Amino acid sequence: MTETNIETLIRSLVTPLLKHPEALTITQDDSGKYHQYIVDVRKDDVGRLIGRQGHVAAALRTIVEGARSRRSNSKKVRLLINDHRH
Template sequence: MTETNIETLIRDLVTPLLKHPAALTISQEDGGRYHQYIVNVAQEDVGRLIGRQGHVAAALRTVVEGARSRRSNSKKVRLLINDHRH
């Protein structure tokens, strides 16, 4: 089985949801237990990406986590959406 490129998967899942897909950036940080992907979008697209009560964000996280390698030493994947509040 081939290794899934998580960043490409995130980009393919998120882009159709956005009104301003050119503003999409994805950065990766490797923490102790996680491969952390931070998704930045235009401020007016944040709500579309999170969804009502976080349903869209939860679905994205489920798909991304399900696509990671199942090797015993593989780190978990964490997907963060920058909501421009900080």
Template sequence: MTNVDFSKLIKTLVKPLVKEPSAITVTERDSNRYHEYVLDVAPSDVGRVIGRQGHVASALRTVVEGARDKRINDKKIRLIINDHRH
């Protein structure tokens, strides 16, 4: 299995959901337990990415975590959606 570019995967999944695809940015950071990817979109598109009751965000997280090769990497993938409220 080849290495997955998670930033590119996240952008590819999110692009059809938003009205301003040029505002999508994905920032990578590592912690002790996770490879974290912080997703930033335009403030008007945050609701589209999160979805009703978080269903879209949950589906995105499931797909991204499923793309991880569990045999090679012991860290989990964590997708954080910046909702611009904090």
């Protein structure tokens, strides 16, 4: 069984949701017990990525977490969306 490239998966899920897909950047950070992926898009695309009451973001996180390797020593995957508030 092959391992899923999480960054490619995130890019393929997020790109159709955006008005400006060329501005999409995904940064990976391995910290502690997580493989953390930070999704950065233009400010006017953030709402499209989060969705009403966070439903789209929650669905994306569910899919990404489900795609990770199930080995016992595998780190969990965390998907963060930069919402430009900070």
